[in-house]
Amino acid sequence: MVNHIPMTFRQRLLLFLSDPNIAYLLLILGMYGIIFEIANPGAVLPGVVGSISVLLGLYALQLLPVNYAGLLLILLAIILFIAEIKVPSYGALTIGGIISMLLGSLMLIRSPFPYMRISLTLIVPVTLGTAAFFFFLVGAALQAQLRTPYSGREALVGAQGIARTQLKGRGKVFVEGEIWDATSTELIEPGEEIEVIGVQGLTLQVKKREKKT
Structure with missing residues (x-):
């Protein structure tokens, strides 16, 4: 007679974490969380989730035959991505991070058995998604540098609006x-369209908007 002994919660958790794909996803999720927190200080939740994910990922990796060169390459990729946010390099750091992340992902698990390695169908989308995200950031940064350097309330000059009072x-x-x-040097009735021609502190200088005929 065979007695089936159910696994404890701890055993089920260890079995879940021992999947190399799960360990890899935890590391990547943690990377995104930490990078988002650094890019947006004070968000808190992404940093907390990211830190927990990284710790769980590292715990999972100790259950697996890890190639530490691969792990170091992934950590290097995280550093390069963070550096790209802090010191824009016009994509150079992002390219280095993507190459490092791809190589690290391929090398992370050292095993002759395919089922013990990270699936290529997971590595490729994760790497391409990360590349697309950071190249979008690089493109946005370049566009911001090429735009006219208006800032604060000065950007309101030329804006159009509606008079709420006379x-x-x-x-x-x-x-x-x-x-x-x-303030205005001319009489403007409520509901009329206006155009901002200047800013003094918290007060806008406006005029009636000229209607095209």
Whole structure:
């Protein structure tokens, strides 16, 4: 007679974590969480989730035949990606990070058995997704550098809006989704379209918008 003894929660957890694909996903999820936290300080949740994922991933790896050169390459990729956010290199650090991540992923598990290695069908999408994400960031950074260096309230000059009150010297206008104090040298009735021609502190200088005929 065979008695079946059910696995404990700890045994089920260890079995789950011993899957190399799960360990790899935990590391990658942790990488994204930590990078997001560094890029957006104070978000908290991504950093917490990322840290827990990395720790679980590292714990899982100790159950597997790890190639530490592969692990170091993945850690190097994380460092390069973080460096790209902090010190834009126009894609050079991102390319280095992608190459390091791909090689590290392929080398991470050292086993002659295919079922003990990380699946290529997981490595390829993860690497391509990471590459697309960081190249998008690089492109956005380049576009930001090429744009006219307007900042703060100066960017409101030329913006159009609606008069909320009568402007006979002073009143309220609605511009860029907010209500502002405004001054005008001409009489503007509520509901008329206006254009911002200047900014003084928290007060906009406006005029009637010229309607094209």
